[in-house]
Amino acid sequence: MADMISIRSVSRYYGIYKALDDVSLDIGAGEFFSLLGPSGCGKTTLLRSIAGFDTPTSGDIRIDGQSVIGTPPNRRPTNMVFQNYAIFPHLNVEENVAYGLKRLKLDTAEERRRVGAALEQVRLGALGKRGANELSGGQRQRVALARALVMRPKVLLLDEPLSALDKKLREEMQVELRSLQKAVGITFILVTHDQYEALGLSDRIAVMFGGRIAQVATPKDIYQHPLTREVADFLGGMNFMKARVTGETAGELSVETHRFGNVRVSKPLGFAARDGHATLGIRPERLRVLWDDAEADHSLEGQVVDRHYFGEITHLIVDVPGMEKPLSVSETNNFGADDIPVGAPIRLAYDPDALVALRD
Amino acid sequence: MTALPASTIADPDAPARAHWKDSDEAKGLMLVSPTLLYALALLLLPILIVFAYSFWSQDYLTIDHSFTLDNYRTALGEPIYQDLLWRSLTISLVVSLITVMVSYPIAWFISFHGGVHKSLWLFLITVPCWTSYLLRVMSWKVILGYQGVLNTGLMSTGLIDKPVTSLLYNSNAVVITLVHSWAAFAILPIFVSLEKIDRSLIEAAHDLGDNKIRSFLRVTLPLSLPGVISAFLIVMIPTVGDYVTPKLVGGKDGVMIATAIQAQFGKGANWPLGAALSVTTMVVVSVMAGAVVLALKFFVRRIR
Numbered sequence: 049m050a051d052m053i054s055i056r057s058v059s060r061y062y063g064i065y066k067a068l069d070d071v072s073l074d075i076g077a078g079e080f081f082s083l084l085g086p087s088g089c090g091k092t093t094l095l096r097s098i099a100g101f102d103t104p105t106s107g108d109i110r111i112d113g114q115s116v117i118g119t120p121p122n123r124r125p126t127n128m129v130f131q132n133y134a135i136f137p138h139l140n141v142e143e144n145v146a147y148g149l150k151r152l153k154l155d156t157a158e159e160r161r162r163v164g165a166a167l168e169q170v171r172l173g174a175l176g177k178r179g180a181n182e183l184s185g186g187q188r189q190r191v192a193l194a195r196a197l198v199m200r201p202k203v204l205l206l207d208e209p210l211s212a213l214d215k216k217l218r219e220e221m222q223v224e225l226r227s228l229q230k231a232v233g234i235t236f237i238l239v240t241h242d243q244y245e246a247l248g249l250s251d252r253i254a255v256m257f258g259g260r261i262a263q264v265a266t267p268k269d270i271y272q273h274p275l276t277r278e279v280a281d282f283l284g285g286m287n288f289m290k291a292r293v294t295g296e297t298a299g300e301l302s303v304e305t306h307r308f309g310n311v312r313v314s315k316p317l318g319f320a321a322r323d324g325h326a327t328l329g330i331r332p333e334r335l336r337v338l339w340d341d342a343e344a345d346h347s348l349e350g351q352v353v354d355r356h357y358f359g360e361i362t363h364l365i366v367d368v369p370g371m372e373k374p375l376s377v378s379e380t381n382n383f384g385a386d387d388i389p390v391g392a393p394i395r396l397a398y399d400p401d402a403l404v405a406l407r408d
Numbered sequence: 409m410t411a412l413p414a415s416t417i418a419d420p421d422a423p424a425r426a427h428w429k430d431s432d433e434a435k436g437l438m439l440v441s442p443t444l445l446y447a448l449a450l451l452l453l454p455i456l457i458v459f460a461y462s463f464w465s466q467d468y469l470t471i472d473h474s475f476t477l478d479n480y481r482t483a484l485g486e487p488i489y490q491d492l493l494w495r496s497l498t499i500s501l502v503v504s505l506i507t508v509m510v511s512y513p514i515a516w517f518i519s520f521h522g523g524v525h526k527s528l529w530l531f532l533i534t535v536p537c538w539t540s541y542l543l544r545v546m547s548w549k550v551i552l553g554y555q556g557v558l559n560t561g562l563m564s565t566g567l568i569d570k571p572v573t574s575l576l577y578n579s580n581a582v583v584i585t586l587v588h589s590w591a592a593f594a595i596l597p598i599f600v601s602l603e604k605i606d607r608s609l610i611e612a613a614h615d616l617g618d619n620k621i622r623s624f625l626r627v628t629l630p631l632s633l634p635g636v637i638s639a640f641l642i643v644m645i646p647t648v649g650d651y652v653t654p655k656l657v658g659g660k661d662g663v664m665i666a667t668a669i670q671a672q673f674g675k676g677a678n679w680p681l682g683a684a685l686s687v688t689t690m691v692v693v694s695v696m697a698g699a700v701v702l703a704l705k706f707f708v709r710r711i712r
């Protein structure tokens with residue numbers, strides 16, 4: 049895939065504060081790419097640098113092979129969907145969508161056709177004459193999308209476009225956003241702090257912390273093989289434990305754990321043991337409750353100390369003797385995990401392959 | 409839930425009509441009524457009195473209360489009053505146009521580039537208002553006079569060799585003085601409406617291809633129109649009837665309608681004619697204000 053956007057060593061300083069710290073990133077043409085990270089990690093700053101609203105202190109940004117440093121936003125082949133949608137309040141829906149087309153001096157019929165098509169694309173065909181102040185949150189979002197897409201940008205930038213919507217509508221819009229991207233086939237860069245949104249929509253995700261990119265990978269890779277403890281923790285829960293490193297090859301580590309025995313795990317990029325120890329992790333859903341006298345090759349024994357009900361699943365907090373912290377276990381309620389009383393003894397099965405080594 | 413009375417289901421408006429004094433409308437009116445009555449007493453009553461006077465007539469000191477339209481015939485028919493009214497309207501229109509055009513860039517600059525010192529800038533703008541209005545008008549006499557600051561200054565630079573007489577005691581002097589007096593009052597409403605504009609709207613305009621000028625014309629200007637309109641009205645309406653400035657710097661050439669009205673209430677001792685002139689002025693100013701508002705809205709809608 050040809051790179052549509054190529055970001056090279058971009059830093060952005062506010063005084064001495066580094067909002068972006070040596071960020072390098074390549075984003076392919078037609079890719080649905082997400083920037084994921086906690087509040088204040090620099091996602092918006094990076095997106096605005098691509099759009100041209102912010103200028104990096106150092107580094108280079110190329111869009112479709114052209115350096116855009118110094119190019120104002122109105123001359124970049126990007127369009128943005130703003131977090132608050134920024135719908136022009138003095139114009140109606142059609143006029144909002146046609147806003148950018150006016151400059152192109154199309155003939156009236158062509159302009160109308162493109163506006164109509166863009167509104168159809170976001171399923172707003174019937175609302176063209178509505179005033180900007182007569183729209184619901186979801187409709188405003190669609191207008192913002194149509195207004196940007198009608199410009200046929202090479203890259204569409206979206207800054208937390210769904211965060212103002214309620215959960216139900218957000219999930220609906222996620223599906224729509226994904227199919228819209230497939231339909232138009234252009235690069236989408238989505239800023240979000242919602243891990244499920246990023247995992248469900250993206251071709252690839254970049255996870256950011258404190259102005260730096262911690263990891264770039266496909267949703268599955270990033271979930272199953274997080275590089276660092278921070279990434280693992282940000283994307284769903286993770287049970288962490290310390291393990292002693294007993295052997296190390298180019299790609300693998302042999303470690304000795306307290307309760308999970310001796311295991312071999314693949315070595316994360318840039319891993320360095322700290323006084324002979326490594327951090328291991330296992331996802332809560334990779335621990336299964338062993339019912340009655342069921343057997344498993346690998347199991348643990350503990351005691352339920354707390355229980356949280358979430359509808360389709362229950363989170364059990366299980367104290368395992370010898371472990372620093374109680375384990376968090378996520379079990380479906382199909383077999384009655386929600387009925388396990390607090391204080392009950394419990395046996396857990398796991399697959400040693402589910403253990404991952406993490407950089408600190 | 410308890411069962412609803414049948415009437416509620418049949419006609420949702422029925423209860424509201426039945427107990428009007430329980431409705432939101434009535435409650436709202438009741439809430440505003442003390443202030444409303446107060447405002448009516450202070451605003452409407454004087455106007456009504458002036459209005460009534462304009463249909464009476466006066467013979468030396470006695471007022472004849474019988475209805476007559478003679479005053480209006482004079483006010484609208486006499487060339488001197490027509491001229492004065494016309495000149496007042498032109499001056500106030502020119503003054504408000506110039507004031508708004510001078511104030512807009514100042515307000516825009518403070519709002520968009522004032523940084524953390526916005527309130528300081530606004531504060532500085534009000535400084536001239538700390539002295540009396542009279543003193544400010546007087547100081548323009550000092551600046552524009554035959555031996556004034558401007559003339560002596562221009563002469564010392566050699567640009568002119570004898571003082572320019574066209575500066576003071578004409579309608580230009582009235583316009584200059586009024587613009588200066590009213591600028592602060594025009595800056596504030598424009599500033600407020602500029603402050604209310606969501607900055608991401610301007611970014612969105614740039615994102616959609618506009619350069620700085622086009623985004624200003626298509627987004628900033630239309631959205632600040634309410635401020636421009638209020639600035640226009642705030643300046644235009646009082647300046648039509650301004651009395652002090654034409655008197656002090658206007659000379660013969662700069663006399664405006666207020667001087668004539670004052671004369672009727674004073675030396676002329678013809679209150680009914682003064683009242684008729686006032687009412688005529690009020691009506692004409694209202695019509696002009698409406699026309700200006702419509703024209704502004706029309707022009708801004710044309711920019712696309």
Ligand SMILES: Nc1ncnc2c1ncn2[C@@H]1O[C@H](COP(=O)(O)OP(=O)(O)OP(=O)(O)O)[C@@H](O)[C@H]1O
Nearest residue numbers: 062065067085086087088089090091092093094241
């Ligand atoms: N104009 C500015 N001046 C100083 N610091 C700024 C400025 N803009 C942003 N920052 C800082 O830069 C950091 C990154 O900001 P940014 O808006 O990119 O965060 P974000 O990842 O988008 O967060 P959120 O999820 O809350 O939107 C923040 O710590 C913020 O305080």
Ligand SMILES: [Mg+2]
Nearest residue numbers: 091092093207
């Ligand atoms: Mg942000």
